[in-house]
Amino acid sequence: MSVAPQEQDPPPPVRAWRRPVDVGLRVVGGLVAFVAGAATAVLELLLAPLRFGGYLVGAAVLVAVVANIALSWFAVEAVGRRWAVALPAVPWVVIMVAAADRTTEGDVLLVGNWVGLTLVVAGAMTFAVMAFRSIVALPPAPGRY
Known part of the structure; x- marks a missing residue:
């Protein structure tokens, strides 16, 4: 009994437009994550x-x-890279640091009470934990990214 080799399906045709569209969507996703990081920082303030x-x-x-x-989560999924956690984290941290500083007129957006301190620590620690989780996560399944 000999077994004939099975025919494999031919690979799907490569579409030239897929790569630029994929890169464009990743860039737009990164921009959305960056702007959303800034917007949520303002909302929290x-x-x-x-x-x-x-x-x-x-x-x-x-x-x-x-x-x-x-x-x-959105940044990593939209961009497809683990470092994308930094996209919403950077504007969030910059806005929080700027909000804790006095303006030339003497105004402070984020005062040093328990809410302000807890907000900065909890928000920064959340980004740190999410970044750590994305670093130690298993590599994505083949064909995913």
């Missing part, structure tokens, strides 16, 4: 002084953690 009954609520901290997890 607006939520930082939120009070109910005269007491600070700390809703900005929860928003920071949830948004930074989502932005980190």
Whole structure:
């Protein structure tokens, strides 16, 4: 009994337009992650002084953690590279550092109360944990990226 070699399906035709479209979508995804990092930082700064009954609520901290997890995941998935976690993290950190500094008029956007300190630490640690997770993650399946 001899077994005849099985015929393999021919490889799909290579489409020349796929590579530029893929690169374009990755660039747009990276830009969206970058702008969204800046936008969520501004939103969190607006939520930082939120009070109910005269007491600070700390809703900005929860928003920071949830948004930074989502932005980190989106950046890696959209760009297809592990380093993409930095795309939303860089504008977020820059805005938070700038918000903690006094302007020439003496204004401070992020005051040194428990909400401001927790916001900066929790948000930065969220990006750090997401970056660490993407570094130690198993390599993607063949053909994925």
